[in-house]
Each structure stands twice: as C-alpha cells, then as structure tokens.
Amino acid sequence: MRNKIIRSFLIIFSLSxxxxxxxxYGVLYDVSLNQQTSILNDELSIIVQTNFEESQQIGEELFDKDTRLTMISxxxxxxxxxxxxxINENHLQREEIKEASKNGTGSSVRYSETMEQNYxxxxxxxxxEQTYVRxxxxxSGVSQSALMLLPSFFIAFVIAFFFVWLMSKRMADSILKPLQEISAVIRxxxxxxxxxxxxxxxxxELQEITDALQTMNNQIAKNLENLEREKQIRQEFFTNASHELKTPLTSIxxxxxxxxxxxxxxxxxxDHCLDCVLKESDHMTKLINDILTISKLEAKDYVVQKSHIKLKDLLENVLNSLSVQAKAMNLDIDASCENVTVYANLDHIQGILYNLxxxxxxxxxxxGKIIIIIKERLDNILIKVxxxxxxxxxxxxxxxxxxFYRVDKQRSKIVAGTGIGLAIVKHIVQFYNGSISLKSKENEGTSIEISLPIMVNEEPNNLD
Structure with a gap:
C-alpha cells in the first residue's frame, strides 16, 4: 500500500x-504567432500603400531579411x-487569400513546399490595384526556444520529482503508521x-475507524454478556423444569x-391415591403446556389464529373459573370492564387474564381485595389488576x-403454581408489541398494568 501511494503521487505529478x-507551450505558441502576425500586418500595410514598382524594391530588401513578398492578381x-x-500555381485557394477575399485581411500557418519549411x-x-499583397x-512557433529550454526543463523535472517522491513517502508513512498501530491493537x-x-x-477518517472498532467491541461485549445471561437462564430453566416435572412424577x-x-x-x-395421581398428572400437563406456549411465542414464524373477542364476556368466564379460590380466601373482587372488542388469539388473552x-x-x-380494570385508552386496550x-x-x-421464579419461597411450597405464569404473560405482551409494568410494595399489594394495540374500532355485527 505504501508503494502504491508513492507511485500514485509520482504518476499524478508527472502527468501534471x-x-x-x-x-x-500552447500559450507561448499563440503569443509568438500573434506577435509575428502583428509585425507582418504592420509591414504589409506599408507595402499596400505603395505602387507595384516600389513594392518590388521593398521585396528585394525583404529578401535579405528572409521575408517573402508575393503579389497575386x-x-x-x-x-x-x-x-x-x-510560380505558375493558382493561389486563390490559399487560406490567407480566401480569408483576405472575405474580410480584407487573412493569415495562416502551413508548410511551404517551395521553401520546404513552415511559414x-x-x-x-x-x-x-485589385491585387492581393502577401x-x-x-x-517555427516556440519549438526552437523549447529545445533550448528542454535541458532546464529536464533538470527542473528531476528536482521536482525528487521532492514529490520525498513528500509522498513522508505522507504515506504518516498515513500508514496509524493504520499499523490500529492493526497492532486489533491483533x-x-x-x-x-x-x-x-x-x-x-x-x-482514522478517528471514525477507531470509534467504530470501539463501538463494535462494546457491542460484542454486550452480546457476550447477553449470551452468558441467556445461558444461565436456560440452565436455570432446565434445572427448574426438571425439578417441577420430577415432583409430580415422584408422587405419581x-x-x-x-x-x-x-x-x-x-x-x-x-380413591384418594387415584385423585392424587390425576391431580399431579394435571399439574404436569399444565406445566408442559405452559412451556410449549412460551416456546411457540418465542418462535419468529409462530402463526396464531385470531378472532374478535368480547373482553367483558371473557372476563366473566375467567372470574367464574376462579370463584372457588377467591371465596376460599373471602376476597372482594371489584371488576370494571368496558364493552370493547379486540382482535387477537383467544387463548392468549384468556391466559393474560387468568394468570394475573x-x-x-x-x-x-x-x-383482601382485588381490583380489575379493562378499558380503552387511545388505540390500545388497558388491562390493570x-x-x-x-x-x-x-x-x-x-x-x-x-x-419458574417464585417470590415467596416458603409460601410457594404451600401455594400451587409453576412459577411460569408471569413469564407467559410477558411473552404474550411482547408478541403483540404491547407493554407491561409492575408496581408493588411489600405487605401492601401489587399492581400490574398491560397495554395492547389490539383494539377493534368497529365491533363486528356477527359476534355472539
């Protein structure tokens, strides 16, 4: 790369x-041509003002000055x-004669076969007199002067070439040295x-590269940290899942x-033993179904069957299924649900309400007391328990x-549950691009609020 930079500089310099x-050379050529033309025009103006005999005398004098005088009818x-x-050749087709015929005066530069050189x-x-005076x-333009200047030009070129080579070498080093330092750090x-x-x-530009490398390094560190955390989560998941499955299997x-x-x-x-076997079988079945539900929700290609759901009717069904547990603890449930319809998967929305x-x-x-609020907020459905x-x-x-995370370890031994309910709720909310928040204070209570963009603006007429 260093040699390529130096070579590019030298090629550009040489071409320039x-x-x-x-x-x-072109500028000097034009200057010389205009100067010589001006001199000849001045002499020509004097000759035109003389008669034919005087013009011939002037021609003889001009011969010694290597200037050619021609008079053409x-x-x-x-x-x-x-x-x-x-000379017997007709001269009307000469460029300077044709131009003089149109404009009164004319000029041209060409090779003269008679004199065997450029004129x-x-x-x-x-x-x-009705004649053309020429x-x-x-x-030769500036060719002769250029030949004289050629040695000086060559010397100047060599000196400038050397300085350009030296400067390009230093510049290449100044560019490549930081790159080499960056490469050493990367290795x-x-x-x-x-x-x-x-x-x-x-x-x-180099600063942008180093900034990008530092950003990439930070991102890699973050990804490694996430991978390690996910590894621990998976490890805990399999450990807890094995434990949760082992417990009912041991009882069975x-x-x-x-x-x-x-x-x-x-x-x-x-009968009691058989009831226990059935109970543990149901517990194990529910655990497996919950794990399958989370696995499906995490799959990117997961396709669900959606339908229009009346939340008021669904909430009543969920409360009826949990009424025995609520009565056992003498709980006061205050449920407020607006008459709204959503478009989603029935099992998903039922799972959110049931788990919360x-x-x-x-x-x-x-x-104690439970307050349930379901209402429309902007274009979202708000579910708060x-x-x-x-x-x-x-x-x-x-x-x-x-x-499988259980908050109250002592009570978890008494209260039935898999510790996977809120994990399912979170995955469902993420599946619908919603949001979930939790507020809680020990010995005072917990509040969970969910917002889902599954609102149906116009309720279909064919819902039963």
Whole structure:
C-alpha cells in the first residue's frame, strides 16, 4: 500500500508536469504567432500603400531579411514573388487569400513546399490595384526556444520529482503508521472481553475507524454478556423444569407403587391415591403446556389464529373459573370492564387474564381485595389488576417475569403454581408489541398494568 501511494503521487505529478508544459507551450505558441502576425500586418500595410514598382524594391530588401513578398492578381495568378519568379500555381485557394477575399485581411500557418519549411502567411487585398499583397516569414512557433529550454526543463523535472517522491513517502508513512498501530491493537485485543483503547489521530477518517472498532467491541461485549445471561437462564430453566416435572412424577410413581403392591385395601384410600395421581398428572400437563406456549411465542414464524373477542364476556368466564379460590380466601373482587372488542388469539388473552387474576388471588391476604380494570385508552386496550396481597420486594420485582421464579419461597411450597405464569404473560405482551409494568410494595399489594394495540374500532355485527 505504501508503494502504491508513492507511485500514485509520482504518476499524478508527472502527468501534471507534462500537461502543464503542454499548456505553457500552447500559450507561448499563440503569443509568438500573434506577435509575428502583428509585425507582418504592420509591414504589409506599408507595402499596400505603395505602387507595384516600389513594392518590388521593398521585396528585394525583404529578401535579405528572409521575408517573402508575393503579389497575386484577383484571379489567383502570381504577379511577383521575391523568392521565386517561376510560380505558375493558382493561389486563390490559399487560406490567407480566401480569408483576405472575405474580410480584407487573412493569415495562416502551413508548410511551404517551395521553401520546404513552415511559414506564417499574412495577406491583404488592395482594392485600388485589385491585387492581393502577401507577406510570409519562416515560423517555427516556440519549438526552437523549447529545445533550448528542454535541458532546464529536464533538470527542473528531476528536482521536482525528487521532492514529490520525498513528500509522498513522508505522507504515506504518516498515513500508514496509524493504520499499523490500529492493526497492532486489533491483533492483541480480545474483543468483547477487554476494553480497547486507541490514540487520538489527526485524520478524521482514522478517528471514525477507531470509534467504530470501539463501538463494535462494546457491542460484542454486550452480546457476550447477553449470551452468558441467556445461558444461565436456560440452565436455570432446565434445572427448574426438571425439578417441577420430577415432583409430580415422584408422587405419581409413589401412589402407583402403593396401588400396584396392593398395600392399600381401603376403597376410600384407593380413591384418594387415584385423585392424587390425576391431580399431579394435571399439574404436569399444565406445566408442559405452559412451556410449549412460551416456546411457540418465542418462535419468529409462530402463526396464531385470531378472532374478535368480547373482553367483558371473557372476563366473566375467567372470574367464574376462579370463584372457588377467591371465596376460599373471602376476597372482594371489584371488576370494571368496558364493552370493547379486540382482535387477537383467544387463548392468549384468556391466559393474560387468568394468570394475573390467579396470582392476585394466590398471593393475596385473607379478606383482601382485588381490583380489575379493562378499558380503552387511545388505540390500545388497558388491562390493570391490583391486589392487597403480600407484595413483592424491589429485589424480586425484576425477576418475577422469569420462568419458574417464585417470590415467596416458603409460601410457594404451600401455594400451587409453576412459577411460569408471569413469564407467559410477558411473552404474550411482547408478541403483540404491547407493554407491561409492575408496581408493588411489600405487605401492601401489587399492581400490574398491560397495554395492547389490539383494539377493534368497529365491533363486528356477527359476534355472539
């Protein structure tokens, strides 16, 4: 890369030097041509004012100055030429003659076969004599001067080339050195596991590179941290899931062995054992279904069957299914639900209501109260469940939405549950791009508020 930078600089310099010399040559050529043309025009004006004999005398004098005088008739015949008196060629097609015929004066530069060199021709039409008077002199532009200047030009080129090479080398080093430093830091760096520090560079482009690398390193560190946290969550999930599944299986196996060995003969005790087996089977089935529900919600290609749901009717069904538990604790439930319809999956919305209300009952205090509010807010549906229960500590509030997390460890042994209900609620809310918030204070109660953008503005007529 260093050699390429230097080579590019030298090529650009060489091209610029050559182009500049060409432009200078062209300018000097035009200046020389205009100067010589002006001189010939001045001499030509004097000759036109003389008669034919005087013009011939002037021609003889001009011969010594290597200036050619030609007099041409209006039909193109050469009447006089001080260099060659045997010209028979018609001159009307000469550029300077044609231009003089139109404009009175004309000029051109061309190679003269008679004189075997380039000449500058200037012609003027003498209306009184009806002849064209033409002066010509050798013209080489600035070629001769350029040849004289060529050695100086070459020396200047070599000196400038050397300085450009030296400057390009220093510039290449100044650019590549920071890149080499950045590369050295990158090779030694353990991305995502340590902080990367670069020097401050004067080049804004290099500073952008180092800033981007630091940002990338921070992002990698964040991703690694998330992966480690997810790893721990998965580990805890499998550990808790295994434990939750093992507990009912142990009970089922124990009761089954008692029945298989005929250790129990009393019909009432046999029925009790069978009831316990069925209860634990239901518990295990619910746990498996909850895990499957979360897995489906986490899948990006998960497609659900949606329908129009009347929230008031759904809330009544959920409250009826939980009425026995609520009465057992003598709870006062105040439910307020607007007559609104949403478009979503029935199991999802039912799962949100069931889990929130079920938790409000389980973790409430005897003779406590539950307030349920469902209403329209802007284009969203607001679901809010408040209780006067045991509350949740600040330490636990960030963890309650994790799978299998149980707040009250002692009470969890008494209160049935999988510790996965709020995790399901959170995943459902995220699936519908909604929001969920929790406020709680120990021994005073808990409030959970959910907002979902599933509002139906016009209720369908075919809902039953």
């Amino acid at each position: 030097f050559v182009i500049g010399f060409g432009i200078l 209006s039909d193109g015949e050469v009447l006089y030429d001080n260099f060659d008196d045997s 500058l021709y200037v012609a003027e039409y003498d209306a009184q 002066l010509a002199m050798p013209f 030694k760096a353990d991305f995502g596991k340590e902080k990367i520090e670069f020097q401050n560079y004067s080049y804004s 196996r124990g009761y089954s062995e008692l029945l298989r060995q005929h250790a129990i003969t009393d019909p009432d005790q046999i 209300i079920s938790n409000a009952i389980k973790y409430n205090k005897p003779n 408040m209780d006067t229960g045991i509350g949740i500590s600040k330490e636990d509030q960030e963890k309650v939405f994790q799978r």
